[in-house]
Amino acid sequence: MANPCRTFSDVKRVILSAHENTGVQDKISFYDTWADNYEQDVALLEYQAPLLAAECVSSFFSSGRENARVLDVACGTGLVSAHLKKLGFHHFTGVDGSLRMLEMADKTRVYQQLTQCLIGQDEFPVEADSYDIVIIVGALSIGQVPVKVIQELWDATKPGGFVCMTTRANADNQKYKAKLEQELQLLEAEHKWSRVTVVEVEEWERAVSEKDSGYIPGTVYLYQKSM
Numbered sequence: 001m002a003n004p005c006r007t008f009s010d011v012k013r014v015i016l017s018a019h020e021n022t023g024v025q026d027k028i029s030f031y032d033t034w035a036d037n038y039e040q041d042v043a044l045l046e047y048q049a050p051l052l053a054a055e056c057v058s059s060f061f062s063s064g065r066e067n068a069r070v071l072d073v074a075c076g077t078g079l080v081s082a083h084l085k086k087l088g089f090h091h092f093t094g095v096d097g098s099l100r101m102l103e104m105a106d107k108t109r110v111y112q113q114l115t116q117c118l119i120g121q122d123e124f125p126v127e128a129d130s131y132d133i134v135i136i137v138g139a140l141s142i143g144q145v146p147v148k149v150i151q152e153l154w155d156a157t158k159p160g161g162f163v164c165m166t167t168r169a170n171a172d173n174q175k176y177k178a179k180l181e182q183e184l185q186l187l188e189a190e191h192k193w194s195r196v197t198v199v200e201v202e203e204w205e206r207a208v209s210e211k212d213s214g215y216i217p218g219t220v221y222l223y224q225k226s227m
Helices: 008-018 024-044 049-060 079-086 099-106 149-156 171-189
Strands: 069-073 091-096 113-116 131-136 157-168 193-206 215-225
Touching: 008 024, 024 099, 049 079, 049 131, 049 157, 049 193, 049 215, 069 079, 069 149, 079 091, 079 131, 091 099, 099 113, 131 149, 149 157, 149 171, 157 171, 157 193, 171 193, 171 215
Parallel strands: 069 091, 069 131, 091 113, 131 157
Antiparallel strands: 157 215, 193 215
């Protein structure tokens, strides 16, 4: 059960403690423990990524959204798909490494299917060329999901479908962001997809690190798989 008395200082301690957990099982345990307070905490963090990513997808997916199949990777408690549902999408599959996060997502009644998967380590539990939209929000950053998962996101997407990704642009994530963009550009150079838009956002979320102040920036990427 969420704690109604939590403050931004509590959120800072939680997020900074995550950086101390480098092992895979440590990460899973962290998210399992955080699940009950997660949505309350990201609200205190003023975390914009789920809404911004959903709006980005919606602005370029103009027709047929009521029948579109959406794969929500690292879905957490379901924030991204909840926004997409409000925008007219109805068919959702969620994948996440934390069983407790998936239990929270299941309570939303948004998803038709939820699967536990250690993204970047386990075999990706979806068929190739099967989703109109593949979206991953929050997990593409240092210490989280490896850049190599971009190929799996591309595989899961139907020809002509869209892949939406986000990452933070604060100082600690710059090297990861550069590697991510190299991977995106490589697939583009191989004509596997084309860039639709890249949205740079200055106030992505409130800063928690001593290296940053105020708000940190972030980026939304949207690509379309080649036919």
